[in-house]
Amino acid sequence: MTALAFPEAPAPEPLARESGRKLLTGQVEFLKGVVAMDGLPPADRLEVCFAGRSNVGKSSLINALTGRKALARTSNTPGRTQEINFFTAGDSHYLVDLPGYGFAKEPLPVVAKWQALLKSYLAGRATLRRAFVLVDMRHGIKDVDREILKLLDQSAVTFQLVLTKADKPKAADAARVLDQVRAALAKHPAAYPEIVVTSSETGQGIESLRAIIAGLS
Secondary structure, three states: OOOOOOOEOOOOOHHHHHHHHHHHHOOEEEEEEEOOHHHOOOOOOEEEEEEEEOOOOHHHHHHHHHOOOOOOOOOOOOOOOOOEEEEEEOOOEEEEEOOOEOOOOOOHHHHHHHHHHHHHHHHHOOOEEEEEEEEEOOOOOOHHHHHHHHHHHHHOOOEEEEEEOOOOOOHHHHHHHHHHHHHHHOOOOOEOOOEEEOOOOOOOOHHHHHHHHHHOO
16 A cells, blocks of 8 residues: 555654653743844744744644743734744744735735745745644645745745644545645645644644654754
């Protein structure tokens, strides 16, 4: 039997689970919001970033990963996060919340500015170990997601797809989206060959994602 391409990430082993818990629910603090490349903090530690189209649930996922209710701001208004927001996890990691891409209720020049900032960051941050690209499990990969995946390929940034809101769709719809996502990822050389299926509401996949982050080097 041929192994399934882009399988779901398994539940972590106990040591990996504990390592992830300690890192992500320990001393995690907001550091700064950045609106230009010259405002980035020193590249002195490993960092991971979270990217996704507007209102995909990035802030909710970061809050779930860190066990906080309001570490990252959440909003029902797409496009609220217009800065690159850096969080420190202990003295070893940065967690980076990127501006939501795609639809935003903001003037076009504002949108263009922060989309350019996002692209500059992805292309030029040497300490970035992995980008986690969030996709709503109700909708699958859209054209605006494909643009970011292509940019990550071009920038040689390894990315891992994280499906959010897994508690929302019916089983048949979720299976269809997984098939669509796997077919899309097969076209991207920078794609890490595992998908993380998550729900910030139920906690599904949170321990797996914590362990993945803690295991990077």
